[in-house]
Amino acid sequence: MGKRLTTILLIALSACALACCLWACSGQPQQSAPKESATASEPAGDSPEQADGVDAEADRIKMLQGEEKVAAAQEFYAPKVTTEDDGTQIQLVPNDPYMWNTAILKGENRGCVAEGCHSSLIDAPQLLPMTHPKLWNPYNVDASLKFCYMCHSKALFMQDSMHALHMDSDEFKGDCNSCHYINPTTGEHEMWDLVKYDTAYMGITPVPEVAGDFSFTQDSITPTDQVFYYWENANHQGITPDNDTSEEAYQNWEIKVGGTVESEFTFKLTDFEDQMVDRVYKMDCQTNPPGGAYVANVEVKGIPLSVLMEKAGVGADWNALHSIADDGWDVYPLPKEYVDQYKDDILLVTEINGEKLGMLQGYPVQLWTPTLGGCHYTKRVVELSFANDPVEPKYFKGFTNPKTGEMFNKPNTAIFNYANGTIFKAGEAIEFEGFADAYEVPVTAVEVSLDKGKTWTTYDLGETDTMRWVNWKLTYTPEKPGSYLIKVRAVAADGSVSTDPSQLFFNVQ
Numbered sequence: 001m002g003k004r005l006t007t008i009l010l011i012a013l014s015a016c017a018l019a020c021c022l023w024a025c026s027g028q029p030q031q032s033a034p035k036e037s038a039t040a041s042e043p044a045g046d047s048p049e050q051a052d053g054v055d056a057e058a059d060r061i062k063m064l065q066g067e068e069k070v071a072a073a074q075e076f077y078a079p080k081v082t083t084e085d086d087g088t089q090i091q092l093v094p095n096d097p098y099m100w101n102t103a104i105l106k107g108e109n110r111g112c113v114a115e116g117c118h119s120s121l122i123d124a125p126q127l128l129p130m131t132h133p134k135l136w137n138p139y140n141v142d143a144s145l146k147f148c149y150m151c152h153s154k155a156l157f158m159q160d161s162m163h164a165l166h167m168d169s170d171e172f173k174g175d176c177n178s179c180h181y182i183n184p185t186t187g188e189h190e191m192w193d194l195v196k197y198d199t200a201y202m203g204i205t206p207v208p209e210v211a212g213d214f215s216f217t218q219d220s221i222t223p224t225d226q227v228f229y230y231w232e233n234a235n236h237q238g239i240t241p242d243n244d245t246s247e248e249a250y251q252n253w254e255i256k257v258g259g260t261v262e263s264e265f266t267f268k269l270t271d272f273e274d275q276m277v278d279r280v281y282k283m284d285c286q287t288n289p290p291g292g293a294y295v296a297n298v299e300v301k302g303i304p305l306s307v308l309m310e311k312a313g314v315g316a317d318w319n320a321l322h323s324i325a326d327d328g329w330d331v332y333p334l335p336k337e338y339v340d341q342y343k344d345d346i347l348l349v350t351e352i353n354g355e356k357l358g359m360l361q362g363y364p365v366q367l368w369t370p371t372l373g374g375c376h377y378t379k380r381v382v383e384l385s386f387a388n389d390p391v392e393p394k395y396f397k398g399f400t401n402p403k404t405g406e407m408f409n410k411p412n413t414a415i416f417n418y419a420n421g422t423i424f425k426a427g428e429a430i431e432f433e434g435f436a437d438a439y440e441v442p443v444t445a446v447e448v449s450l451d452k453g454k455t456w457t458t459y460d461l462g463e464t465d466t467m468r469w470v471n472w473k474l475t476y477t478p479e480k481p482g483s484y485l486i487k488v489r490a491v492a493a494d495g496s497v498s499t500d501p502s503q504l505f506f507n508v509q
């Protein structure tokens with residue numbers, strides 16, 4: 001009985017979806033909402049005459065039959081190829097012989113970066129009516145919707161806010177199918193962008209047991225201009241400041257060490273220059289999304305916390321170390337347990353890659369708390385206070401998926417530098433590269449799949465250092481033209497495996 005009802009419901013739902021789709025997509029390819037311009041006010045898109053021509057051709061093809069229809073449809077509905085400024089050719093929809101992906105699914109008109117919608121999810125939040133921290137995309141990874149889920153699945157309920165924003169907007173001309181996909185098995189609305197390559201599109205060639213040349217290093221250094229930045233600020237308004245980066249600002253910077261210590265003192269950064277040490281450390285943002293590259297590995301120079309603790313005479317009567325910034329940032333104090341274990345590693349950093357910190361990194365000083373999430377790396381510290389808090393503070397070492405209770409970004413990987421949809425040449429080597437990290441847990445393997453996760457090729461790393469990232473490289477030579485999907489995940493020493501592998505869709509000609 002229950003089963004029958006479900007079946008009826010499913011049929012009703014599918015019929016409804018089909019009707020909806022036929023209604024929404026008649027006269028195709030059509031433009032939906034305008035691509036955002038700097039002011040998001042000038043609609044771009046086909047002129048009415050162009051749209052008429054396109055509609056006429058679509059109508060003409062419908063009336064054709066046999067080979068003639070195949071040929072006309074294959075030409076008219078061929079997935080779009082665009083050329084980037086650097087000459088890279090991009091095709092976002094896989095080829096398929098029936099033109100299913102373009103003519104029926106209308107792949108090109110769906111998802112956040114569809115024709116006429118957002119140019120990038122990184123920039124989209126800047127068009128909100130309120131402030132949002134600037135997102136920045138070092139290593140040019142493919143920014144997926146999971147970038148938004150990190151903060152919003154928990155804090156601000158994306159489902160309702162995204163519906164409210166879009167359904168209420170004059171610029172959004174789409175419908176349910178613009179953003180959603182109806183899972184044929186469950187009948188549930190899923191996010192089109194998150195499932196299109198895995199379940200919706202035809203034409204992706206599976207390659208079992210990937211054979212490529214793998215190597216990794218923990219020594220590679222992020223160039224300073226690729227180091228991510230994130231300013232949320234104590235007021236959570238997310239406005240990037242414009243702080244003084246003059247030599248005097250460094251010379252005059254003062255930090256107070258206080259709280260439950262024998263002798264409070266205030267010092268200048270210059271007072272401890274001869275006790276500064278050089279290290280290579282990673283920073284992995286606490287909310288680095290699955291597949292995101294809010295991670296850096298750099299040479300840092302700074303004052304070890306242990307030096308300051310010794311001078312102040314820090315006893316045992318405290319449970320939290322507050323690092324307070326000049327913007328009031330004191331959001332993620334450190335528990336004593338962590339400080340005791342890492343006090344020689346925690347640095348008040350004044351230089352990255354041999355140069356004074358940039359303004360974005362918190363000139364003139366940032367507290368580096370290795371292996372923890374970036375939220376603990378307080379910029380522009382003015383006070384270190386050893387305190388007795390009512391409850392021992394929590395520390396952050398990766399993000400929990402509120403829906404599943406599993407870690408969302410631990411272990412995590414990203415695939416660097418290639419744009420999603422890049423077209424490569426058959427027989428030519430592709431150099432995939434990325435990072436793998438699991439905060440305080442060593443990463444032990446990187447795994448790769450070219451058949452949507454049916455088979456994984458495991459590359460063992462042996463023992464890795466948690467103070468630094470794993471920078472992996474995979475050289476793979478595709479032999480046959482076609483469309484492919486590569487997935488990468490990591491394994492950590494505690495047995496955990498990335499729940500959300502990073503992925504890149506690519507084509508070979």
Ligand SMILES: Nc1nc2c(c(=O)[nH]1)N[C@H]1C(S)=C(S)[C@@H](COP(=O)(O)O)O[C@H]1N2
Binds near residue numbers: 228229232283284376
């Ligand atoms: N004073 C201050 N420190 C801060 C923040 C901030 O908003 N204000 N953001 C934190 C977060 S969430 C991260 S991930 C790191 C980012 O450091 P970076 O910009 O140097 O990469 O800074 C941390 N320190």
Ligand SMILES: [Mo]
Binds near residue numbers: 285287373374375
């Ligand atoms: Mo962060």
